[in-house]
Amino acid sequence: MQLPRAIDNLIKALGRLPGIGPKTASRLAFYLLNVPEAVAGELALAIGNVKKNTKVCRICFGVSETEVCGVCGDSRRNQRIICVVERMVDVLALENVGGYVGVYHVLGGVINPLEHVGPEDLKIGELILRITKITNSNNQLENDQNIEIILATNPTMEGEATALYIKKQVESLPNIKVTRIGSGLPMGGDLEYADLATLAHAMAGRQVM
Amino acid sequence: MQLPRAIDNLIKALGRLPGIGPKTASRLAFYLLNVPEAVAGELALAIGNVKKNTKVCRICFGVSETEVCGVCGDSRRNQRIICVVERMVDVLALENVGGYVGVYHVLGGVINPLEHVGPEDLKIGELILRITKITNSNNQLENDQNIEIILATNPTMEGEATALYIKKQVESLPNIKVTRIGSGLPMGGDLEYADLATLAHAMAGRQVM
Numbered sequence: 001m002q003l004p005r006a007i008d009n010l011i012k013a014l015g016r017l018p019g020i021g022p023k024t025a026s027r028l029a030f031y032l033l034n035v036p037e038a039v040a041g042e043l044a045l046a047i048g049n050v051k052k053n054t055k056v057c058r059i060c061f062g063v064s065e066t067e068v069c070g071v072c073g074d075s076r077r078n079q080r081i082i083c084v085v086e087r088m089v090d091v092l093a094l095e096n097v098g099g100y101v102g103v104y105h106v107l108g109g110v111i112n113p114l115e116h117v118g119p120e121d122l123k124i125g126e127l128i129l130r131i132t133k134i135t136n137s138n139n140q141l142e143n144d145q146n147i148e149i150i151l152a153t154n155p156t157m158e159g160e161a162t163a164l165y166i167k168k169q170v171e172s173l174p175n176i177k178v179t180r181i182g183s184g185l186p187m188g189g190d191l192e193y194a195d196l197a198t199l200a201h202a203m204a205g206r207q208v209m
Numbered sequence: 210m211q212l213p214r215a216i217d218n219l220i221k222a223l224g225r226l227p228g229i230g231p232k233t234a235s236r237l238a239f240y241l242l243n244v245p246e247a248v249a250g251e252l253a254l255a256i257g258n259v260k261k262n263t264k265v266c267r268i269c270f271g272v273s274e275t276e277v278c279g280v281c282g283d284s285r286r287n288q289r290i291i292c293v294v295e296r297m298v299d300v301l302a303l304e305n306v307g308g309y310v311g312v313y314h315v316l317g318g319v320i321n322p323l324e325h326v327g328p329e330d331l332k333i334g335e336l337i338l339r340i341t342k343i344t345n346s347n348n349q350l351e352n353d354q355n356i357e358i359i360l361a362t363n364p365t366m367e368g369e370a371t372a373l374y375i376k377k378q379v380e381s382l383p384n385i386k387v388t389r390i391g392s393g394l395p396m397g398g399d400l401e402y403a404d405l406a407t408l409a410h411a412m413a414g415r416q417v418m
Binding site for chain 2: 002003004005006007009010012013014016017018019020024026027028029030031032033037039040041042043044045046047048049050051052053054055063064065070087088089092
């Protein structure tokens with residue numbers, strides 16, 4: 001049975017989205033076929049506009065509506081605590097938790113030789129430049145304080161390698177303190193069902209109560 | 210933290226799709242933000258075009274590129290076996306199985322009083338008209354043959370009620386045989402874990418081997 005080309009095209013386009021298999025793509029396509037024109041039009045417009053109407057923050061490389069994003073432009077945020085993350089979604093996840101007073105630096109991915117992503121493809125050079133700028137600023141009083149770089153890449157093989165690489169690059173800079181986000185059993189997790197790597201990390205990362 | 214409006218709009222629009230929660234919507238939105246313009250544009254275009262470039266088959270009410278769909282227009286298909294389904298996706302599912310020689314009739318939903326969907330909102334009147342037309346056709350030879358109406362609405366409460374309603378409407382027409390698709394344990398299923406309703410149906414629907 002031959003489906004109309006317009007539906008076939010839509011199913012194919014939806015199927016390219018991450019986590020959307022052929023069945024879901026077909027279900028979504030038929031849903032969009034049946035909704036009022038305005039609803040489908042709104043979605044089409046939103047997709048078309050998302051790139052046009054967003055900028056990349058020139059300080060942290062997160063997405064923003066303005067040249068400098070809301071976090072980097074917030075004077076109440078401590079610009080000397082920089083949390084380095086892989087992607088913008090990680091910033092959102094951390095901001096949702098709330099309570100973090102520092103700023104972010106979005107790498108745009110992780111070092112991944114298999115996918116031909118090297119350090120030069122990420123915003124690592126920009127991070128070093130950013131740190132140097134803070135150190136070279138004229139504020140003598142502040143310059144005695146440490147700059148903390150929190151490496152918050154994911155606890156995957158690539159994320160760990162990227163964190164290690166950045167640590168080596170920045171640790172020699174003056175007044176730098178490099179930290180790594182905690183890794184171990186998730187809250188509500190179960191020792192019995194945890195994988196070996198997680199358990200090993202949880203043991204190695206034990207802390208005094 | 211305030212997300213750029215363009216991303217917020219896209220997350221909201223994606224979140225309205227069935228089965229897409231806020232987390233998935235946000236993941237998809239950031240994915241679309243990062244893909245090349247052409248890929249996002251293609252999806253936006255496909256969504257915009259899907260309604261414009263499809264028609265509803267005037268015989269079976271399935272989606273089609275032409276006035277009459279490929280199945281209804283196929284002379285090798287037996288026009289006297291009509292499989293009544295809820296939605297176009299059901300036609301696709303059955304066509305994927307292959308081997309069915311009859312045609313379809315897409316109701317456009319099921320009778321659902323809670324959602325204010327009555328028989329008049331479905332293509333039931335059109336089904337009766339369609340049957341009458343076949344019966345009144347001039348082909349005397351064929352008119353002695355039965356017309357089979359296979360009720361293939363889903364085995365849910367609404368689907369069963371709709372099947373029963375259609376049965377009552379059409380069974381008095383001349384030379385009509387009304388059947389219902391089989392219901393029972395799914396292939397690979399397990400008696401031990403089947404729910405009571407399924408088991409009861411499986412027992413009641415037992416067949417001679």
